[in-house]
Amino acid sequence: MTQLCAYLSYNGNCAEAMAFYARVLDAKVEALITYAQMPEGDPVPPEHANRIMHAYLVHPDFALMAGDTPPGVPFEGIKGAMLALTYPSAAEARRIFAALAEGGTVQMPLGETFWAEAFGMVTDRFGTPWGINGGPKPMS
Known part of the structure; x- marks a missing residue:
């Protein structure tokens, strides 16, 4: 089954946003992976270690993915969509x-x-x- 899912970017507050959406929308956060939890390979700057690399929120009617911006990528907010x-x-x-x-x-x-x-x-x-x-x- 094909599923379209929005993927949102945050500036260090992804975990807080996903917890809020789970509570408000009666959904569940199924994944919350930090940059420090990534498999070894590319080094992660210490200031990004606790930022969220990938979050997955599920609801019976939809899903939502998100993460904090990766190292070296400036945060520009969510533009042109809702x-x-x-x-x-x-x-x-x-x-x-x-x-x-x-x-x-x-x-x-x-x-x-x-x-x-x-x-x-x-x-x-x-x-x-x-x-x-x-x-x-x-x-x-």
Whole structure:
């Protein structure tokens, strides 16, 4: 089975972001591998040893991968994309939106649209942009 999965980059706070997403999204972090845990070969600068090389978060409906930027790669944030989640109810969308907005920046407050009872855009405190939908409306 082919699966498309977003892979996000962070600047030293990947482990914290994945723990937050696991809690908020009712998901599970299945892998959290540091640069120090990589097989021997390429040396890792000491300042990167405890940074996350690879994280894997799973939910029954989706998966998410992430890591802290590798040595020598400047962190530039997440640009030109957002993660979109759709929930069956507007109430669930409101709960998730509120959790992601805590300490983040709301670009578009949650409100009714022609495609959903609730839609809003927020960049969370880790710099990840989200589009949250709830209570989808029929589109014809």
